[in-house]
Amino acid sequence: MPDKYHIKTRPVPPRRPRIGRCGVVDWREDCAGCHNCVKRACVFDRYREEANYIRDMREMDALFFQCMGCFSCVQQCTKGLLSLSLNPVYERLGNSYWTPQVIETTWAQAETARIPVSGAGYRGPFSGAGFDSMWTDMSEIVRPTRDGIHGREYISTAVDIGRKPALLSFENGAPLNNLPPLVDIPIPMIIDMMPQGYRLPNLLPIFKVVAERTGTIAIVDFNDWNLLGNELEQYLPGLAAYLSPSSVVPYPSMLKKMRLVEVADGEGLEQRIAGLKDANPSIVAAVRIDLDARGVERSIELAGKPYIEALHLAADASGNELNAENPRFIKDMLRQAHTALVRRGIRNEVTLIASGGIALAEHMAKQIICGADLVSVNLPLLIALECTMCRQCNDGQACRAGICEIDTDYGVGRMVNLIAAWHDQLIEVMGAMGIRDVRRLRGEAGRALFYEELEEASFGKLFGKRNSS
Amino acid sequence: MANSSVKEIAAEQDLPQSTLETLVPQVEVQRVIKPAPPRFRNELAKYIIRRSDACKLCGKCAEVCPRGVHVLKGGYKYFAAPRQNVCIGPSCKDSGHYCIDHCPNGALKMVENPMMKVLGDYRWTSDLILATWKMAESGAPPAPEYGYQYECGNSGGGFDRLRFKFPARPPVELSPDEIDTSLELNRRGDGRPQIRIGVPWYGGGMSFGSVSNVTQLSKARAAVAFNTFTCTGEGGYMERMRPYDEHTITQVATGLFGVREETIQRVRIVEFKYAQGAKPGLGGHLLADKVTPAVARMRETVTGISLFSPFPFHSVYSIEDHKKHMDWIKHVNRRTLVSAKVSTPADVDMVAVGSYSAGAHIVHMDGGYGGTGAAPDIAKKNIAMPIEYAIVKVHDFLTREGVRDKVTLMASGGLRNAHDIAKAIALGADGVVVGTGELIALGCVRCARCESGRGCPRGIATTDPELQNQFNMEWGSQRIINLYNAWRIELVDILRRLGLRSVRELRGRSDLLMHLDYTNDGGEAR
Numbered sequence: 001m002p003d004k005y006h007i008k009t010r011p012v013p014p015r016r017p018r019i020g021r022c023g024v025v026d027w028r029e030d031c032a033g034c035h036n037c038v039k040r041a042c043v044f045d046r047y048r049e050e051a052n053y054i055r056d057m058r059e060m061d062a063l064f065f066q067c068m069g070c071f072s073c074v075q076q077c078t079k080g081l082l083s084l085s086l087n088p089v090y091e092r093l094g095n096s097y098w099t100p101q102v103i104e105t106t107w108a109q110a111e112t113a114r115i116p117v118s119g120a121g122y123r124g125p126f127s128g129a130g131f132d133s134m135w136t137d138m139s140e141i142v143r144p145t146r147d148g149i150h151g152r153e154y155i156s157t158a159v160d161i162g163r164k165p166a167l168l169s170f171e172n173g174a175p176l177n178n179l180p181p182l183v184d185i186p187i188p189m190i191i192d193m194m195p196q197g198y199r200l201p202n203l204l205p206i207f208k209v210v211a212e213r214t215g216t217i218a219i220v221d222f223n224d225w226n227l228l229g230n231e232l233e234q235y236l237p238g239l240a241a242y243l244s245p246s247s248v249v250p251y252p253s254m255l256k257k258m259r260l261v262e263v264a265d266g267e268g269l270e271q272r273i274a275g276l277k278d279a280n281p282s283i284v285a286a287v288r289i290d291l292d293a294r295g296v297e298r299s300i301e302l303a304g305k306p307y308i309e310a311l312h313l314a315a316d317a318s319g320n321e322l323n324a325e326n327p328r329f330i331k332d333m334l335r336q337a338h339t340a341l342v343r344r345g346i347r348n349e350v351t352l353i354a355s356g357g358i359a360l361a362e363h364m365a366k367q368i369i370c371g372a373d374l375v376s377v378n379l380p381l382l383i384a385l386e387c388t389m390c391r392q393c394n395d396g397q398a399c400r401a402g403i404c405e406i407d408t409d410y411g412v413g414r415m416v417n418l419i420a421a422w423h424d425q426l427i428e429v430m431g432a433m434g435i436r437d438v439r440r441l442r443g444e445a446g447r448a449l450f451y452e453e454l455e456e457a458s459f460g461k462l463f464g465k466r467n468s469s
Numbered sequence: 470m471a472n473s474s475v476k477e478i479a480a481e482q483d484l485p486q487s488t489l490e491t492l493v494p495q496v497e498v499q500r501v502i503k504p505a506p507p508r509f510r511n512e513l514a515k516y517i518i519r520r521s522d523a524c525k526l527c528g529k530c531a532e533v534c535p536r537g538v539h540v541l542k543g544g545y546k547y548f549a550a551p552r553q554n555v556c557i558g559p560s561c562k563d564s565g566h567y568c569i570d571h572c573p574n575g576a577l578k579m580v581e582n583p584m585m586k587v588l589g590d591y592r593w594t595s596d597l598i599l600a601t602w603k604m605a606e607s608g609a610p611p612a613p614e615y616g617y618q619y620e621c622g623n624s625g626g627g628f629d630r631l632r633f634k635f636p637a638r639p640p641v642e643l644s645p646d647e648i649d650t651s652l653e654l655n656r657r658g659d660g661r662p663q664i665r666i667g668v669p670w671y672g673g674g675m676s677f678g679s680v681s682n683v684t685q686l687s688k689a690r691a692a693v694a695f696n697t698f699t700c701t702g703e704g705g706y707m708e709r710m711r712p713y714d715e716h717t718i719t720q721v722a723t724g725l726f727g728v729r730e731e732t733i734q735r736v737r738i739v740e741f742k743y744a745q746g747a748k749p750g751l752g753g754h755l756l757a758d759k760v761t762p763a764v765a766r767m768r769e770t771v772t773g774i775s776l777f778s779p780f781p782f783h784s785v786y787s788i789e790d791h792k793k794h795m796d797w798i799k800h801v802n803r804r805t806l807v808s809a810k811v812s813t814p815a816d817v818d819m820v821a822v823g824s825y826s827a828g829a830h831i832v833h834m835d836g837g838y839g840g841t842g843a844a845p846d847i848a849k850k851n852i853a854m855p856i857e858y859a860i861v862k863v864h865d866f867l868t869r870e871g872v873r874d875k876v877t878l879m880a881s882g883g884l885r886n887a888h889d890i891a892k893a894i895a896l897g898a899d900g901v902v903v904g905t906g907e908l909i910a911l912g913c914v915r916c917a918r919c920e921s922g923r924g925c926p927r928g929i930a931t932t933d934p935e936l937q938n939q940f941n942m943e944w945g946s947q948r949i950i951n952l953y954n955a956w957r958i959e960l961v962d963i964l965r966r967l968g969l970r971s972v973r974e975l976r977g978r979s980d981l982l983m984h985l986d987y988t989n990d991g992g993e994a995r
Contacts, residue, residue, distance in 0.1 A: 022587050043926035043936065044918075069587060070916040070926035075509035080550050084587040105846065115847070119919025119930065121747055121840040121883060121905060122849040123590035126626025135837060138750030138853045139781065140743065140814045362851045425847045431780070432750025432852050449815055449854045458861035462979045463987035 007420035009113035012413035023065040097318035110384035113417035133451035139434035188374035191218035197394035206411035211238030252279035286310035292322040310351040319357015338371025361425035496712040498693040502608035505947040512554035524576035530568040604955035605910035605948040627857040640968035649971040667696035673904030676702030679842035681937035687945030689713040705767035706732040724778030726768040746839025746882035749812035749853040753778035792827035806830040813859035818866035836882025843920035856882040864897025887959035
């Protein structure tokens with residue numbers, strides 16, 4: 001049996017004070033000084049930790065917000081001096097898409113590499129916009145699994161980037177040696193370029209190592225290539241140069257070592273790809289298409305061209321259509337593109353990479369169900385480094401979370417942990433669905449539940465039309 | 470199998486001597502409603518009152534307050550801390566008892582408790598939690614003056630957007646004692662016992678290990694008082710549960726932990742757990758630390774070794790295999806009903822009809838937002854459909870298949886109060902299974918730390934010897950009995966306002982419901 005894909009992880013504690021959801025407000029005044037103070041009884045020993053924390057504190061503005069919110073001390077203090085409060089810093093994290101919860105869970109995964117587990121039922125809204133308007137399906141008695149009963153270790157998350165011919169041609173009993181190249185990566189996720197404004201220069205050398213450790217590929221703008229550092233030789237299989245229309249082309253010696261290259265959509269696409277293929281026939285060239293009003297159409301059009309092997313469909317950071325007043329969401333745009341290609345019988349002629357709005361492991365699974373072969377991820381990896389999405393760097397100011405000063409070990413550790421946790425969560429979802437291979441998850445919309453459809457099928461039938469608002 | 474001529478069998482005729490020897494006299498618990506005050510010193514309240522040092526201790530506030538918020542104990546110089554949890558807030562102004570206005574020195578101030586932002590979440594709002602505590606305390610719905618919005622949560626969909634269309638006057642005037650809330654669980658007519666529960670709900674499975682002994686026994690005693698059931702969950706049948714055999718469901722889950730012939734023979738309902746709503750399609754995993762000697766003994770395993778319950782039953786690939794399982798249980802215990810607990814996949818309707826064909830008396834659907842002691846967050850949020858959709862789908866399908874009246878459909882997964890119970894029944898379930906509500910009654914605040922470290926800091930879902938001593942069985946039982954009673958009062962009131970004589974008449978009456986996001990103009994003909 002070949003080696004199983006396994007990401008080696010180790011706990012990487014945060015550099016900065018943790019920003020938790022709530023903390024205890026303690027009116028010391030009027031304290032009776034009880035010997036059996038409720039603070040001693042904290043199940044999580046947070047008060048002792050707080051005392052230690054304050055003793056070693058380096059920054060005055062960083063309060064201790066790691067309370068677990070059980071209310072026990074609040075309710076048992078003899079004098080009723082304690083109360084719980086939401087952490088205002090926590091509430092201000094991120095934005096409406098990258099919510100404090102998303103950031104918090106990403107931090108936890110980057111620290112521990114573990115799947116987030118908690119007790120009690122789901123606490124969030126019934127459904128929501130974007131990826132929250134769908135659920136994944138599961139297997140049940142009538143169909144325990146699609147692929148037979150198997151353990152988690154037999155679930156494959158590997159995907160291939162490139163063209164998959166519908167049939168093989170033979171001559172004299174031997175297959176014709178004209179199979180297009182395929183890039184095989186063990187997890188349906190590659191590392192994307194950071195959105196404009198978040199392109200911190202010291203991220204690239206970290207991405208390079210992360211890609212090598214996890215077996216995936218990091219896309220790097222060829223204009224920034226010099227930031228990757230020297231002695232790139234061993235990292236080249238894990239790097240994909242992004243070539244804008246005006247960009248120079250890498251040396252053939254460099255292209256020969258790379259597996260994937262990404263080309264911006266634009267004039268002379270065919271010639272540019274042909275040029276790259278001349279240098280390395282086994283390289284796969286993906287074309288990056290911005291998902292604006294014409295994005296989906298353009299993808300469908302390009303997918304029919306013989307020289308296109310892979311398309312990278314990129315929405316904005318929150319998964320929305322670019323430059324649109326009422327933007328469509330990436331999952332819907334991908335579904336549209338995927339369905340159109342399936343109808344034309346050319347879906348396997350091209351690999352679809354989706355990026356934008358992939359914030360959680362579940363989004364990776366859902367995006368694949370909606371028709372992507374794999375996703376391309378950027379901001380979560382930055383959040384893994386304790387970014388708070390304050391966007392100060394967008395204005396060219398110094399990073400408040402000090403990401404510009406991190407060392408490589410820390411950066412690599414946190415990112416690898418996050419990828420490992422996402423990988424494990426993908427396996428959880430696939431295990432529940434009874435799907436053994438992530439390649440078969442692609443476009444399996446029949447094994448997902450969509451909010452609009454469920455509403456229509458149950459409540460629409462009973463209560464008439466949905467109010468348009 | 471329907472209408473077969475099997476006669477109901479007495480235990481003595483059926484059970485082997487080895488099992489008979491383990492049977493013990495059953496405990497009776499009276500349905501007595503008495504106050505079960507909150508167990509914490511500082512009860513959380515919606516409003517807080519502050520007294521400044523302008524107070525001249527005149528005692529006017531204590532005099533005007535009919536609820537006893539302000540306490541000046543004899544022999545004490547100063548006021549004790551106000552009993553904020555009985556304060557009804559500014560609505561007191563209407564009756565002229567607003568202490569803030571009466572204070573001659575302006576020493577009192579009332580504010581909304583800022584801690585309410587921390588308590589609760591979208592599904593269980595702080596009002597819902599406070600109202601549930603009130604019900605568990607008094608045994609009746611909270612007085613309207615408290616102003617709790619507890620009929621639904623704030624999740625923005627499903628039950629939270631459904632409302633009953635109450636007529637201005639009930640079509641039939643009924644008194645509360647004319648209204649019947651009981652529910653028949655065996656509709657197959659197969660000669661097995663015609664078990665009737667007094668209220669259309671029973672307690673969900675919580676294993677020894679996931680919750681404390683005291684919690685389990687409190688649930689069991691409430692089940693006895695209301696002639697309904699509680700469920701052991703996976704993880705064995707505690708000896709202490711034996712006096713409650715008649716009201717206990719034992720679970721056979723994929724790990725088969727603690728399942729023995731004797732445990733199956735002692736109960737009146739056996740539940741097959743195929744999946745759990747909070748983690749559908751995933752197995753269970755009891756961490757090594759939690760496998761204490763007691764847990765290991767119960768589960769017949771080794772101390773300190775993690776226990777996995779796989780998914781699915783590795784012997785069930787099809788409905789035929791499922792039937793084989795059912796037949797096995799039915800053979801081992803000829804007096805028991807069989808329930809199949811399933812989750813809610815896209816084809817939940819096929820699952821339900823399949824379970825029925827395999828011989829289940831009860832199909833228990835656990836929706837995607839159901840409770841758990843520990844589950845991956847990704848599973849809780851994303852796998853399988855919410856129960857509201859599943860009820861409609863399955864009720865409809867079973868009706869069209871012509872078997873709706875042959876099977877009891879129980880729904881669970883995010884049902885929080887009597888209104889949710891009534892809505893679920895109106896959508897098409899026969900009854901429901903509740904879990905989280907009972908834990909809230911015992912003082913749960915939904916901090917979601919059931920699984921971490923020593924377990925639940927509130928002493929409910931833990932086996933830590935120190936933590937689980939926070940409350941005793943008498944108090945716990947009374948809280949759940951009170952909660953059940955309050956729910957029953959509310960349910961009866963809903964039925965009365967709708968002019969229905971029995972909860973069974975409510976089943977499938979979705980015409981009595983409206984959805985706030987829909988036109989509600991009749992939809993398709995029913």
